[in-house]
Amino acid sequence: MDVRRPPAPRPSVAAAVLLMAALLLAGCSGPSSPRDPRDATSQAAAPRARTAADDLQDAYLRVIQDVLPSVVQIQAKRDLGSGVVYDDKGHIVTNAHVVGNEKTFRVTTAGSERELTARLVASYPPQDLAVVRLDDPPDGLRPATFGDSPKVRVGQIVLAMGSPLGLSSSVTQGIVSATGRNVTEGGDDGGTGATIANMVQTSAAINPGNSGGALVDRDSQVGGTPPRAARAPGAGG
Known part of the structure; x- marks a missing residue:
C-alpha cells in the first residue's frame, strides 16, 4: 500500500503561525497589553479614601484634646451631671436641673480623681442654665x-x-x-x-x-x- 505523508507546511505558513502565537502570548502577559482604566481609578481611589478617613479621625482627636480637659463632672446630693469650664477663675457652666436647689457641689476635672468643692453663683431654670464656681481653682484649669x-x-x-x-x-x-x-x-x-x-x-x-x-x-x-x-x-x- 502506498502511504503518502501530508506535505509539510511551507516556511512562510509556519513562520506566520509562530508569529501569531508570539503575538498572542505577548498580548496576554506583555507590558504593552491594554489595561482596564477602572483598575487604575479604583487603585487611586483607595489611598484617597484612606487619607480622608485619617484626616477625619485626626480632626476628632484634635477636638477631643482641645475640649475634653474643659469638661468636668458635677456631683450634687441628689443628682450627677457635667459642666464646662468658662474661665480660669473657676466659673463652670452647667444646667439648672443639675444644681437643683443646692448651694454646694463636688467637682472632678478631666484626668483627675481629686474632688474639688464649688458653690452656686446663679441659676436660671427657664433656660435650664446655671453657673457654679470652684472654691480653689487648680493651676492649669483650661477654659x-x-x-x-x-x-x-x-x-x-x-x-x-x-x-x-x-x-x-x-x-x-x-x-x-x-x-x-x-x-x-x-x-x-x-x-x-x-x-x-x-x-x-x-x-x-x-x-x-x-x-x-x-x-x-x-x-x-x-x-x-x-x-x-x-x-x-x-x-x-
Whole structure:
C-alpha cells in the first residue's frame, strides 16, 4: 500500500503561525497589553479614601484634646451631671436641673480623681442654665471656647462630651439633626419642666449625666449644653 505523508507546511505558513502565537502570548502577559482604566481609578481611589478617613479621625482627636480637659463632672446630693469650664477663675457652666436647689457641689476635672468643692453663683431654670464656681481653682484649669449657637447648621458634625451614667470624660459623635426646636423638659424626673426655645437637636448619644456637658463642633467650639431629657410639646415621651 502506498502511504503518502501530508506535505509539510511551507516556511512562510509556519513562520506566520509562530508569529501569531508570539503575538498572542505577548498580548496576554506583555507590558504593552491594554489595561482596564477602572483598575487604575479604583487603585487611586483607595489611598484617597484612606487619607480622608485619617484626616477625619485626626480632626476628632484634635477636638477631643482641645475640649475634653474643659469638661468636668458635677456631683450634687441628689443628682450627677457635667459642666464646662468658662474661665480660669473657676466659673463652670452647667444646667439648672443639675444644681437643683443646692448651694454646694463636688467637682472632678478631666484626668483627675481629686474632688474639688464649688458653690452656686446663679441659676436660671427657664433656660435650664446655671453657673457654679470652684472654691480653689487648680493651676492649669483650661477654659473652653464658646461658639455662636445661632450659627450652628443642620448636618454639622458634633461631639458630645460629659459624664453619662457617671462615666466621666466620655465622648459620643453625631450630627446636628435640627435647629430652632422648642422642647419641654420633664418635671417629674428632676428636670425644670420649662419649655425652652431654639434648642439644637443632635444625633449624638445623650444619656443621664451628660446634662451640662459640651456639644462641640469641629472647630473645638462649644455650641450648647445637653439638657436632661426633653420632649416636643404634644408629642408624648
